[in-house]
Amino acid sequence: MVNYAAYCLGIPYVWGSIYLFDGQASVFAPTLAEDAPCYRCLYPEPPPPGMVPSCAEGGVLGVLCASIGSIQVNEAIKLLTGIGDPAIGKLVIYDALELEWRKLRVRKDPNCALCGENPTVTGLIDYDSFCGAISEEALDAAAGSTISVTTLEHMLKERDEGIRDFVLVDVREPNEAEINHIPGSVLIPKGEFLNGHALEQLPSDKQIVMHCKTGIRSAETLAIVKGAGYSDAVHVGGGVAAWVNQIDPSQPSY
Numbered sequence: 001m002v003n004y005a006a007y008c009l010g011i012p013y014v015w016g017s018i019y020l021f022d023g024q025a026s027v028f029a030p031t032l033a034e035d036a037p038c039y040r041c042l043y044p045e046p047p048p049p050g051m052v053p054s055c056a057e058g059g060v061l062g063v064l065c066a067s068i069g070s071i072q073v074n075e076a077i078k079l080l081t082g083i084g085d086p087a088i089g090k091l092v093i094y095d096a097l098e099l100e101w102r103k104l105r106v107r108k109d110p111n112c113a114l115c116g117e118n119p120t121v122t123g124l125i126d127y128d129s130f131c132g133a134i135s136e137e138a139l140d141a142a143a144g145s146t147i148s149v150t151t152l153e154h155m156l157k158e159r160d161e162g163i164r165d166f167v168l169v170d171v172r173e174p175n176e177a178e179i180n181h182i183p184g185s186v187l188i189p190k191g192e193f194l195n196g197h198a199l200e201q202l203p204s205d206k207q208i209v210m211h212c213k214t215g216i217r218s219a220e221t222l223a224i225v226k227g228a229g230y231s232d233a234v235h236v237g238g239g240v241a242a243w244v245n246q247i248d249p250s251q252p253s254y
């Protein structure tokens with residue numbers, strides 16, 4: 001979206017990105033030079049929804065923000081003052097663990113949807129649906145299979161009374177579960193569902209109820225569990241955040 005806005009305004013986009021222990025930076029300025037690429041020349045498609053790890057799963061080494069942010073400011077100063085050679089058409093890659101900087105050439109894509117010869121993006125698009133905050137599979141799985149925290153509280157009570165049986169699975173990361181949790185849940189992080197190991201740990205004769213922090217990750221794992229044959233599996237809308245907000249405000253939130 002920023003790339004598109006910069007392109008429409010005819011101004012350079014000083015870009016930076018960080019993930020785990022790596023960082024990347026570049027300057028996209030297709031309106032300044034004819035052969036200069038834009039962000040979409042480099043990354044034409046967003047990654048599939050659900051494959052982007054949350055901050056809790058992926059995370060970033062904090063000091064990377066300063067390393068890459070400093071590169072961006074340096075590039076902005078160069079562009080504003082007209083000194084030096086801005087990183088147009090160059091991709092700088094920083095590996096913090098190896099303390100290694102690399103510089104790659106990025107070429108303009110003649111088929112780029114935005115700055116190419118026959119652009120297909122000519123107006124603002126719906127970036128939520130383009131980038132898919134939640135995947136089609138997860139949306140399908142969650143339709144009609146989402147319960148509220150009030151329903152869950154009732155179900156847990158019935159489980160305690162022996163009237164009902166199910167397994168409540170928390171798909172967050174262990175450090176998140178240390179902050180707050182829904183009593184009676186078992187922790188199996190989302191990654192275990194993606195690699196298939198979680199399915200071996202689930203009983204085949206009980207209903208599976210899944211929750212995460214807000215209901216995005218649990219919808220993604222719900223799709224996997226339903227795909228494995230657990231047709232009556234459900235997930236908790238709003239996740240533990242809603243639980244703390246509506247059922248147990250004594251627990252901390254994050």
Ligand SMILES: [Zn+2]
Pocket residue numbers: 030037038039040041042109112113114115116
């Ligand atoms: Zn482009």
